[in-house]
Amino acid sequence: MSTSTRTGFGRILVFVYGVFALAATARALVQLATQASRAPVAYSLSLFSGIVYILATWALATDRRRVALVTIGVELTGVLVIGTLSHPSDIDRASVWSDYGNGYGFVPLVLPFVGLWWLWRVGRADRAGPAS
Amino acid sequence: MTALQILLSAVCLVAAVWLGVLIVRDRQPGDLLYATLGLLEVGLVAQLVIGLVMVAGDHGGVNVAAYVGYLVGSLLVLPAAFVWSVGERSRSGTGVLLVAVVVVPVLFLRLHQLWGAR
Numbered sequence: 001m002s003t004s005t006r007t008g009f010g011r012i013l014v015f016v017y018g019v020f021a022l023a024a025t026a027r028a029l030v031q032l033a034t035q036a037s038r039a040p041v042a043y044s045l046s047l048f049s050g051i052v053y054i055l056a057t058w059a060l061a062t063d064r065r066r067v068a069l070v071t072i073g074v075e076l077t078g079v080l081v082i083g084t085l086s087h088p089s090d091i092d093r094a095s096v097w098s099d100y101g102n103g104y105g106f107v108p109l110v111l112p113f114v115g116l117w118w119l120w121r122v123g124r125a126d127r128a129g130p131a132s
Numbered sequence: 133m134t135a136l137q138i139l140l141s142a143v144c145l146v147a148a149v150w151l152g153v154l155i156v157r158d159r160q161p162g163d164l165l166y167a168t169l170g171l172l173e174v175g176l177v178a179q180l181v182i183g184l185v186m187v188a189g190d191h192g193g194v195n196v197a198a199y200v201g202y203l204v205g206s207l208l209v210l211p212a213a214f215v216w217s218v219g220e221r222s223r224s225g226t227g228v229l230l231v232a233v234v235v236v237p238v239l240f241l242r243l244h245q246l247w248g249a250r
Contacts (some may be wrong), residue, residue, distance in 0.1 A: 011224040015216055015231055030197045
């Protein structure tokens, strides 16, 4: 059986990434369109994270592993850096990655680790599979 | 939360347990489960209509674009999950549906928060 990043557990992972891609992007666009002056940096960061999620979703769904690795790497760096630097008290002024994704049940913190683990699993299964 | 949101959350909970059992027993969802999810989607359409009436009336400064965004967004979750799920008839495909019925009540919570923040 050939392995792919979109089958098996990857099926579920792609859906979760898709939900975050839609939620983060749509929310940031609405915030930038209706109340950009309240927290322009946070909303722009949310839009950036939304785009990263879109790319990661697409890469995982089409088995583009190098793109997936780069985008999930950016995602992990983003949530760690933004999560460390930004602790807003008001969730309406926060970005997706503020406070390590606290406003989203910390899923944004867990997701990149799961994504990297999955890429590693699929890669290992490939090396162990058809070649031997 | 509104009565409709509580009712639909209860349906989501039932569907989640049901899907969990199917995954554990490695069975595929049947017509009755799909009918339940269809009913859930009808409830979400009703919520959209009620929500639009609410924001058209005296909404006291609620963020209308965000509120309507969540109402419309909640309609996309189940159909997207269905399409993505039937692409792979396995435990994982069923797991996609499980994620979807967990996401929907989370969107109810956000709607509730937005309405409460007036």
